Structure formats: C-alpha cells, structure tokens
Amino acid sequence: MTTPFGTLNPSPRLLLGPGPSQISPRVLRACATPLLGYLDPEYLALMDETQALLREVFETKNAWTFCAPGTGMAGMEAAFINALEPGDEVLICVQGAFGERMVEIARRLGAKVTRVDTEWGRATQPEQVAEALRTARPKVVALVHAETSTGVLQPLEEIARLAHEAGALFLVDCVTSLGGMPVRADAVGMDIAYSGTQKCLGAPPSLAPMTFSPAAVEAYHARKAPVPSFYLDAGQFWRYWGPERAYHQTGMITMIYALREALLEVHEEGLAARSARHRRNQRALIAGLEAMGLTLLVPDPTWRLPSLTTVLVPEGVEDKAVRGALLEKYGIEIGGGLGRLAGRGGRGGRGGFGASG
Amino acid sequence: MTTPFGTLNPSPRLLLGPGPSQISPRVLRACATPLLGYLDPEYLALMDETQALLREVFETKNAWTFCAPGTGMAGMEAAFINALEPGDEVLICVQGAFGERMVEIARRLGAKVTRVDTEWGRATQPEQVAEALRTARPKVVALVHAETSTGVLQPLEEIARLAHEAGALFLVDCVTSLGGMPVRADAVGMDIAYSGTQKCLGAPPSLAPMTFSPAAVEAYHARKAPVPSFYLDAGQFWRYWGPERAYHQTGMITMIYALREALLEVHEEGLAARSARHRRNQRALIAGLEAMGLTLLVPDPTWRLPSLTTVLVPEGVEDKAVRGALLEKYGIEIGGGLGRLAGRGGRGGRGGFGASG
Numbered sequence: 001m002t003t004p005f006g007t008l009n010p011s012p013r014l015l016l017g018p019g020p021s022q023i024s025p026r027v028l029r030a031c032a033t034p035l036l037g038y039l040d041p042e043y044l045a046l047m048d049e050t051q052a053l054l055r056e057v058f059e060t061k062n063a064w065t066f067c068a069p070g071t072g073m074a075g076m077e078a079a080f081i082n083a084l085e086p087g088d089e090v091l092i093c094v095q096g097a098f099g100e101r102m103v104e105i106a107r108r109l110g111a112k113v114t115r116v117d118t119e120w121g122r123a124t125q126p127e128q129v130a131e132a133l134r135t136a137r138p139k140v141v142a143l144v145h146a147e148t149s150t151g152v153l154q155p156l157e158e159i160a161r162l163a164h165e166a167g168a169l170f171l172v173d174c175v176t177s178l179g180g181m182p183v184r185a186d187a188v189g190m191d192i193a194y195s196g197t198q199k200c201l202g203a204p205p206s207l208a209p210m211t212f213s214p215a216a217v218e219a220y221h222a223r224k225a226p227v228p229s230f231y232l233d234a235g236q237f238w239r240y241w242g243p244e245r246a247y248h249q250t251g252m253i254t255m256i257y258a259l260r261e262a263l264l265e266v267h268e269e270g271l272a273a274r275s276a277r278h279r280r281n282q283r284a285l286i287a288g289l290e291a292m293g294l295t296l297l298v299p300d301p302t303w304r305l306p307s308l309t310t311v312l313v314p315e316g317v318e319d320k321a322v323r324g325a326l327l328e329k330y331g332i333e334i335g336g337g338l339g340r341l342a343g344r345g346g347r348g349g350r351g352g353f354g355a356s357g
Numbered sequence: 358m359t360t361p362f363g364t365l366n367p368s369p370r371l372l373l374g375p376g377p378s379q380i381s382p383r384v385l386r387a388c389a390t391p392l393l394g395y396l397d398p399e400y401l402a403l404m405d406e407t408q409a410l411l412r413e414v415f416e417t418k419n420a421w422t423f424c425a426p427g428t429g430m431a432g433m434e435a436a437f438i439n440a441l442e443p444g445d446e447v448l449i450c451v452q453g454a455f456g457e458r459m460v461e462i463a464r465r466l467g468a469k470v471t472r473v474d475t476e477w478g479r480a481t482q483p484e485q486v487a488e489a490l491r492t493a494r495p496k497v498v499a500l501v502h503a504e505t506s507t508g509v510l511q512p513l514e515e516i517a518r519l520a521h522e523a524g525a526l527f528l529v530d531c532v533t534s535l536g537g538m539p540v541r542a543d544a545v546g547m548d549i550a551y552s553g554t555q556k557c558l559g560a561p562p563s564l565a566p567m568t569f570s571p572a573a574v575e576a577y578h579a580r581k582a583p584v585p586s587f588y589l590d591a592g593q594f595w596r597y598w599g600p601e602r603a604y605h606q607t608g609m610i611t612m613i614y615a616l617r618e619a620l621l622e623v624h625e626e627g628l629a630a631r632s633a634r635h636r637r638n639q640r641a642l643i644a645g646l647e648a649m650g651l652t653l654l655v656p657d658p659t660w661r662l663p664s665l666t667t668v669l670v671p672e673g674v675e676d677k678a679v680r681g682a683l684l685e686k687y688g689i690e691i692g693g694g695l696g697r698l699a700g701r702g703g704r705g706g707r708g709g710f711g712a713s714g
Contacts, residue, residue, distance in 0.1 A: 005406050005621055008614055010393050019607055020392050031611055032389035035377045035561060036367045037690045049362050070427045070588060073606035077588040101587070108585050196607065204392060204611035206563055229586060230462045231427060231434040247695070249430035250376055250553065254388055254561035255612070257365055264362055333394045338604070 013327075017335035018148050018176070018308055018347045020198035020205050023262075027203055030261035031254055038251035046260055047241060047251070053263035054209050057178060057201070057271065058193060060185040064212035066241035067259070068232060069249055072175040072196025075208025077105050078232040079171055079192045082212075082220055083140050086110030091138040091168070093124040093159070097149035097339035098173055102142055109228075114138060120150050120340060121297045121310075126158035133166045139219075140192075141168045145183070146176035148199075149338040151296075151310035151347065152303050153181070160189040169216055175199060178209065179266050180278045180307035191216040197255070200278070200307050203262035206255040210234070278306040285309055297345050310345045319343055370684075374692035375505050375533065375665055375704045377555035377562050380619075384560055387618035388611055395608035403617055404598060404608070410620035411566050414535060414558070414628065415550060417542040421569035423598035424616070425589060426606055429532040429553025432565025434462050435589040436528055436549045439569075439577055440497050443467030448495040448525070450481040450516070454506035454696035455530055459499055466585075471495060477507050477697060478654045478667075483515035490523045496576075497549075498525045502540070503533035505556075506695040508653075508667035508704065509660050510538070517546040526573055532556060535566065536623050537635045537664035548573040554612070557635070557664050560619035563612040567591070635663040642666055654702050667702045676700055 015022045036043040054065050068078040080102070084090055090111045092102045095118040106113050114136040118124045124143060133141075141163035145154055156172065163170040169191035174183050178193075180200025185193050191213040198205035212220070212234060220234060227233040231249065239246040266274060282304065286296065289311055297310035313319040319336060323346065326332045335347035372379045393400040411422050425435040437459070441447055447468045449459045452475040463470050471493040475481045481500060490498075498520035502511055513529065520527040526548035531540050535550075537557025542550050548570040555562035569577070569591060577591060584590040588606065596603040623631060639661065643653065646668055654667035670676040676693060680703065683689045692704035 005410070005617075005624070008387050008390055008403075008618060010390065010397075010399050010403075012391065013393055013397065015392060015394060017394055020395065020610060023392055028389045028391065030365050032385045033365055033367060034369065034385065035372060035380055036370055037372060037374055038377065038562070040367075040370065040684070040690065042367050046365075046367075053362070070431065071606045071609065074427065074588050077586060081586075105587050108583055108587055110585070198607055204609070205395070205607040206609045206612060226465055228465050228467070229434060229438075229589075230458070230465055231431050232586075232588070249428045250555055250562040252428065252561070252563045252612075253377060254615070255563060255609075258611070260362075261365060267362070327397070333397065 012331050014332045017333045018199070019196065021200070021202055023202055023204060024265060026265065027258050027261045030257045031204065033254070033257050035253050038253060039245065039247070043251065043253060044245060046256060050256055050260045050263065051241060053260065053267055054211070057263060057266055058183055058185045058209070058211045059187065060211050062185070062211045062213055063242070064217055064234065064238055066210060066237045068194070068208040068210055068237060069252055070208055071205050072194070072208050074232060075175070075194030075196065075210055076102065076173060078208065078210060078234060079194050080105050080111070081109055081229050081232055082227055082234040083169055083171060083192055083216065084109055084111045085224060087112065088140070089114065089136060089138040090140045090142060091116060091129070091132055091136050093118065093129065093143035095122060095124055095150065095152060095154070096120055096144065096147035098144045098147055098175070100339060102144070102173070121152060121299065123152050123154045123303045124159065126162060129159050129162050133162060138166070138168045140171050141166070142171040144173040146174070146181070146305050146307060148176045148308060149341060151298050151305045151308045153305045156188045164189060169219060176305065176307055179274065181275050182271065185211055197259050197262065201259070201262050202265060203258045204255065206252055207259055275306070282306045282309060297341070308347060310347050313344055313346060319346055322346065369688050371689045374690045375556070376553065378557070378559055380559060380561060381622060383622065384615050384618045387614045388561065390611070390614050392610050395610060396602065396604070400608065400610060401602060403613060407613055407617045407620065408598060410617065410624055411568070414620060414623055415540055415542045415566070415568045416544065417568050419542070419568045419570055420599070421574055421591065421595055423567060423594045424613075425551070425565040425567055425594060426609055427565055428562050429551070429565050431589065432532070432551030432553065432567055433459065433530060435565065435567060435591060436551050437462050437468070437499075438466055438584055438586050438589055439591040440526055440528060440549055440573065441466055441468045442581060444469065445497070446471065446493060446495040447497045447499060448473060448486070448489055448493050450475065450486065450500035452479060452481055452507065452509060452511070453477055453501065453504035455501045455504055455532070457696060459501070459530070478509060478656065480509050480511045480660045481516065483519060486516050486519050490519060495523070495525045497528050498523070499528040501530040503531070503538070503662050503664060505533045505665060506698060508655050508662045508665045510662045513545045521546060526576060533662065533664055536631065538632050539628065542568055554616050554619065558616070558619050559622060560615045561612065563609055564616055632663070639663045639666060654698070665704060667704050670701055670703060676703055679703065
C-alpha cells in the first residue's frame with residue numbers, strides 16, 4: 001500500500017551540539033533488541049546491572065540510584081519535587097538557563113526561592129553562597145555542575161560544605177557532566193543528583209539517571225504530605241528499582257537496553273581515561289577556535305567545561321546562518337545560544353562517541 | 358577488556374501480557390536509526406508526521422495532539438494536572454486499578470474527588486454518573502475506556518453527554534484501546550484523552566500520545582495559576598510540537614522514530630481492519646479458553662475488551678506458577694492480576710504485532 005509518508009531515512013549527522021550526542025553503533029544496535037516484559041526476571045536483572053553501572057559513574061554507594069522515566073528535565077523536576085514541599089525554602093545558584101529553569105520549577109512547586117545570581121559565563125563563588133546563608137535558612141541548596149547554556153564547570157566542594165553546615169541538602173544538576181568528567185557524588189557530598197542519557201553517556205534522550213543520599217531519603221520519608229506527583233515520586237521509583245519490584249509505570253525497556261550498553265562503554269573505557277579524553281579534545285578544539293580568531297564565552301580557562309565549549313558569535317555574523325550552513329552543507333550540528341545568549345553563542349559539545357570537537 | 362556484565366541477549370519472548378506488546382521487526386529497526394538533533398528540520402518534519410498520524414488514530418481534528426515525554430502514566434498525570442487546580446472538583450468512575458490510580462493522582466494534586474464505584478469486571482452505567490451529577494459539580498468527569506486490570510470495555514457516548522450537560526470536561530484513558538479499537542475522540546466528545554505506545558500501537562513503552570479539545574485548551578488558558586509541573590505542562594508540549602518549536606525538553610528521538618513507524622503500520626492496515634482483527638482474535642482466544650473449561654472475569658460479552666482478556670484462576674491453581682511455567686518453558690508472557698485481583702486473574706493482551714491471543 002502507498003502512503004504519503006516517506007521511509008524513515010534521516011540524513012547522516014555529526015552531532016556536536018549540546019545534546020543529543022553521537023550514539024555508537026553498539027548502543028544503536030541495543031535499541032533494536034526485542035522487548036522483554038517490564039517484570040520479566042531477565043529484564044529485572046538488566047535493571048540491576050544498569051543500577052550498578054550508574055553507581056559507578058556517579059561514584060556513589062547510594063541505594064536510591066535509578067532512572068526517572070523521562071528526559072533530564074524529568075530528573076530536574078523529580079529532584080525538586082521529592083525534596084521540597086510547598087512553602088519550603090530553597091537557595092538556587094543561577095548562572096545560566098538551567099539555573100533559571102530550576103527557579104521556575106521550584107516556584108511552580110510552591111517553594112520559596114532565594115537566588116544567588118552570577119554573570120553568565122562565570123562560576124558561582126562560595127562567598128556568594130556563604131553571604132546568602134547568613135539570612136536564608138533553605139532546606140535545599142541547588143546548582144548546576146555543568147551549565148549547558150554557558151559552558152561553565154562549577155566547582156562544588158566548598159559550596160557542598162556550606163550547604164551541609166547550614167543543615168541543607170545539596171542538589172546538583174549533572175546533565176552535562178555525568179560520564180564526561182568526574183562527578184564523585186559521595187566525595188563531593190551531593191544529596192540529590194540527576195543527569196540525562198543523551199550527553200556524555202552517549203545514549204538516546206529518554207531517561208534521567210538519579211541518585212539520593214541517605215540524608216535525602218530520610219528527608220523524603222519525613223515529608224508532611226506525599227509528593228504531589230505520582231509519576232515523579234522517587235519512593236515509587238525505588239519500589240520498582242528496589243527489592244519490592246512493584247508496578248509504578250511500564251519500564252522504558254528499549255531505552256534501558258541502550259543506557260546499559262552506553263554505561264558498559266563508560267565502564268570499559270574507565271572514568272579516568274574518558275575524562276582525560278574529553279579534556280584533550282577540549283584543548284584541541286579551543287586551540288583551533290582561537291587560531292581562527294574566535295572568542296570563547298567563558299573567560300577563565302579553569303571554568304571551561306570539558307564537554308561543551310561556548311563561542312561568541314563575531315560581530316557581523318548571523319549565528320543562525322552559520323548553524324544552518326554547517327547542518328546543510330556538512331551535516332554537522334552545533335547548538336545555538338539559549339535564553340539571554342540567544343543569537344550570541346554557538347555551542348559545541350563533545351560528549352559521547354566520536355564527538356571529538 | 359573483560360567485564361562482569363554479559364552481552365545483551367535476552368531470551369526470545371512472545372509478549373501476550375497487558376504490555377509491552379510484541380514489536381514488529383520494522384519498528385525495532387526504526388529504533389536503531391542514527392539520531393537527529395531535537396530541533397533538526399528533518400526531525401521536526403518527523404514530529405509533524407507523527408502528529409498527523411496521531412490525529413488519524415485518535416480520530417480527531419484537535420490542534421493540541423502530541424506526546425507527553427513519558428509512559429502512559431505520564432499521560433494520565435499530564436491529563437489531570439493540566440485540567441485541574443488544587444480545590445477543583447473531579448468525578449472519577451472507578452472499576453479497576455487504573456481508575457484507582459486516577460483517584461490517587463487527582464488527590465495528590467489537591468483536587469476534590471467524587472468517586473463512582475463499580476464492581477471490578479463490570480462497566481460504569483450512565484445512570485450512576487447521572488445520579489452522582491445531581492449533587493457533584495465537577496470540572497472534569499474521568500474514566501478509563503479500556504480498563505487494563507479487568508478487561509472491561511467502557512461505553513462512552515452517554516457518559517460524555519452527561520459530563521458536557523453538567524459543564525464538565527470529559528477525560529478518558531485510552532491506554533489499552535488506542536490503535537486496537539475505535540477511539541473516535543471527536544465523535545465521542547473527549548476533551549482530554551491519553552494513551553501509551555506499548556499496547557495496541559505496537560511501539561516500545563516511553564511516550565504518551567495525548568489530545569486536547571478546543572474546550573480543554575480554553576480551560577488550560579483560563580487557569581488561575583500555572584501548571585505546578587513544568588515537565589508535564591501541556592502548554593509547553595504545544596510550544597515544542599506546535600509552530601513555535603521552543604525548547605521544552607530534549608525530544609525522545611529514538612522513541613519518536615519507533616512511534617511514527619508503528620503509527621504507519623496502523624495507517625497502512627487501516628483502523629477498521631485492525632479493529633476487526635482484534636475482535637476476531639479475541640473470539641478465537643475466548644472460544645479456546647472456554648473449551649478448556651476456564652471462566653472469564655467479565656461476565657457480559659459486550660463489555661469484553663477486544664485487546665485484553667481476563668481469565669479467573671481456577672480453584673487450586675497457583676497463578677504465579679502458571680505464569681512462571683509459561684515464561685520459562687515456552688517464552689510466553691501473560692500478566693498477573695493487578696490490585697484487588699492479585700493472584701486471581703491472568704491477563705492476556707493481544708494488541709500489536711503478531712500477538713494473536
């Protein structure tokens with residue numbers, strides 16, 4: 001039978017934007033594996049392996065390590081909705097579009113938000129947080145480890161210490177860091193961390209790896225009211241991923257196949273070697289960009305993300321035209337500026353397979 | 358390098374449970390297609406085609422027709438969270454585990470729930486709804502079209518009329534009906550309908566097809582406060598799926614490839630032929646079951662779901678042992694009883710490819 005719809009045959013792309021990243025043939029092949037039932041003992045064993053591999057990449061011993069059934073944004077929302085109740089205070093460090101989104105999500109949940117703002121392209125300084133904590137009494141201190149919109153790598157240790165001294169949980173967005181650089185959730189003192197599958201892990205977008213420290217689990221159990229979302233209730237995730245194996249939602253079987261395969265690639269390469277590869281490729285990319293006379297958005301080299309580099313669009317150049325030409329002529333995708341950087345910055349990520357900048 | 362983790366090589370299964378259903382080779386192959394960026398013009402064109410195909414299968418002209426980025430449960434939660442605000446009244450018809458889940462979700466959102474309860478295995482009668490509407494003044498009347506936990510097909514027209522006469526929106530769960538039997542969203546008068554991809558559509562679990570009538574969109578715009586969830590905000594879905602093409606979350610590219618391919622299979626077979634195939638297979642399955650001396654949970658043949666048949670476990674038989682033996686000896690999956698039917702009913706679905714009961 002004829003149909004007005006064509007055969008699925010997308011043009012080949014080299015994905016160097018901020019995500020999705022390039023996927024290896026091995027992970028793509030995993031996506032074509034016939035399904036198991038979501039409670040099939042063989043599928044539950046694959047979930048257990050995925051969980052073990054997630055603990056490796058987060059560098060954590062946390063029991064509550066699993067995936068939220070949605071993209072990285074589901075991870076962000078699950079992190080806040082499980083930690084906060086309406087009226088709770090939260091301190092959010094904002095230095096880019098994803099910090100802004102944290103504020104929006106926390107406000108929609110009815111939390112009282114204290115902002116610590118930093119110029120886009122720079123990292124939040126511990127002194128700013130210390131200053132804010134003189135008056136604020138937040139239940140949670142939140143920030144973005146690798147701000148995708150600016151290309152800034154945020155140092156965490158000092159701010160984690162300040163958060164804990166103030167009796168707050170430390171919540172970290174690791175969407176563009178997990179798998180591409182050390183995250184060290186336990187050593188840093190992260191209480192809630194989340195990520196996405198489509199950046200430095202090299203799987204398709206669909207799932208949000210997450211981990212909750214014992215303190216975060218304790219705070220969850222001490223809630224006055226149930227989490228207002230059933231779909232993003234971390235206790236429900238644990239009922240499915242933990243020993244109970246209760247039905248919460250139908251597992252995203254194909255996407256777990258893919259994530260497990262991508263995590264095996266991380267496991268086999270090793271976190272240290274993978275991190276060094278990202279750093280090496282970043283240095284090569286930046287050397288090339290600077291040799292072309294381009295200026296980076298992030299002035300301080302120590303703040304530059306190994307996994308994503310932001311370039312200022314030169315005077316007189318129209319960024320959309322450059323991106324369009326790269327895509328159409330060469331099949332290469334890079335990202336445009338987000339939020340207040342719209343039209344001002346092009347973003348090249350290099351997480352995942354073959355994306356060497 | 359060696360690893361303690363084995364090669365991905367699940368045992369072959371014939372998935373005859375309540376979902377995921379068997380996936381065709383063509384849809385599996387679509388899952389292995391290299392990624393496009395989530396704003397790539399070629400990807401946006403595939404989203405448009407998916408949207409057109411979803412309108413066909415829902416039988417609707419609604420503009421707001423798209424997928425929530427999560428499994429069918431995300432569709433359920435998105436349906437309620439976009440329609441209701443805390444304190445709003447909702448009338449929910451409960452005749453199985455998914456009606457119960459609607460109640461749980463609506464309560465977590467802070468809605469005031471009026472229940473219309475029906476014995477599990479039977480359909481809600483319009484008189485019950487009319488009776489409840491004598492005192493209740495709900496903003497939404499909600500029910501499940503195809504109750505997966507009992508195998509009941511719920512007649513809708515009369516209850517839709519009663520809901521509209523009472524000035525309420527009519528919200529319908531089509532998770533186990535869409536693609537397997539007529540849903541006719543516009544003709545029935547559905548205001549919000551949602552489904553999952555892993556049942557009668559024959560794609561992997563991951564996305565929740567949804568549609569909102571103009572009245573539902575109007576109610577969305579008349580909200581007093583923003584939807585408390587950013588991730589499940591239908592207005593944000595529309596910003597991405599509609600002409601604006603704004604970034605809400607990274608699209609689930611692989612899963613859209615799969616869903617589009619599965620919807621093309623529906624399109625090519627035709628809704629009427631597909632529906633007749635399900636009915637034919639259901640009759641053959643039931644004839645076989647009755648010849649074996651088994652009793653069905655649903656007494657009235659007109660209420661029996663074409664896509665899912667529930668069998669009572671005979672006295673002296675342990676359902677878990679039967680299901681385990683089917684899986685281990687023959688690689689066949691059927692479902693166990695859910696909720697108050699745990700241990701009492703085995704469920705065989707026949708949505709999707711090759712699942713002929």
